[in-house]
Amino acid sequence: MIEFINVSKVYANGVTALRDVSLHIDRGEFVFLVGPSGAGKSTLVRLIYREEVPTRGIVLVDGLNLGRLRQRDVPFLRRQMGVVFQDFKLLPNRTAYENVAFAMFVTGHTRRQIRRRVPEVLELVGLAHKADALPSELSGGEQQRVAVARAVVNHPKILLADEPTGNLDPETAWGIMELLVEINRRGTTVVVATHAQSIVNALRRRVIRLEGGRVIGDEPQGVYERAI
């Protein structure tokens, strides 16, 4: 599903974010990306949804070489994936329902499809009763649930989350992480870059550890701390 072959990324300002990274993520996997700030977690995620292109090496998604992807095909790659961020990225002047519907509308879905699908995903994230609330009327956890709903509304094959719980208290963070696990259980490949040590340790999923732009560990049922 996702494959990195000897990928390096050097930004225009000269910072090397990834050095010779190779990894493989299968369909249906749930993967944590861990490591200190600046280890390259975000860059790795950005390479998957083609916000960045690799400086060297190859990134494949579903067999597609993203380095070779034409600019006008990028939107269609993105429709295969959902992305969730630490800062939610919701439109402040639109309700929860409208924020989710917006993602469907701008990708060309009909009103009818939208009316059927949006309540479904709001139900999935447990916010059916707050459909008409503006982001400012929602708690942080609820806002992130709206963002998750938006990320999965178009049935993506991959869900990417970059520090999804970074702005949330531990209890709320658990709720979000459980939601991601549930989405994974329904068949979506999930990649989560995170600092949430206790959650990583408790869930016992695959952990890819990054440091200084290199992969320094990859364990099938890993924990946050580096095994000595």
Added chain:
Amino acid sequence: MRFDTLAYFLREALAGIRRNGFMSFASASTVFVSLAVLSLLLVVAANVRHLAEYVEAQVAVVAFMDPRTPRAEAAALQARIEQLPGVAGTRFVTREQALSELKQMFGDQADLLEGVEKENPLRDSIEVRLADPRYADQVVKTLNTAEGVADVKYRRDLADRIRRVGEAVRLGSAAVVALLGTATLFLIANTIRLTVYARRREIQIMKLVGATDWFIRWPLLIEGVLLGLAGAAAAAVLTWWGYERLMVEIAHSLPFVPVVPEQPLLTQVSQVLLLGGALLGALGSTISLRRHLRV
């Protein structure tokens, strides 16, 4: 394109115009000024061409007869000229006829000619229309050497002079239009940039969830085109109103000046203005999108 998508594009474009009210107004105003000058250029050019053609078509060569020449002799000369190559037609105009034509030209201001009427200063003349100006020299030479001709006027010079003036006017206003047009482009581009900035969150999310580049561009392009059309419409209205006023004024005080009638000129000029406005708007948006929208 689906209706609700189109409605969304229009709504966003209008929201953009409202959000940047002052800049939108400034943009539309510069479009208006540029196109008003363009419109002036078009109207003047059309009239200069009309005037030159009028002068040329009326009479190319006029031979004024010596007053002592008998009319029979003049008629013989007319017949001879008629046979020359390149002559489309001739007309013998008596001095009495010439005076009454002059009176007609002045219309309701014919009283200006009152003094002239008692002692007609005009002369008999032969008017020669040419099929082709290339034969003018031959005709002028023949007339000049003929008995009883006092003076030969070749009006082609006048038509040429009118054309030269017209050309100068056209070049000058074209330069002004180009200058104003460029300024307009950048003002529109700036206005659209403000919209891009105001909508940056939305645009970021659209890109993230896989909206196509054109889906993101359309509202911004439409916004530019609407600004252009608004300015163009104002310029068209001004042109329409101004030209009609001018027509009335000329018909009243300068009835002998040949002017291009309102239609189809005004319709054509308006079409050019609207097209120009839409183009300016689209181009301004495009400049902005290329610079500020990485899609």
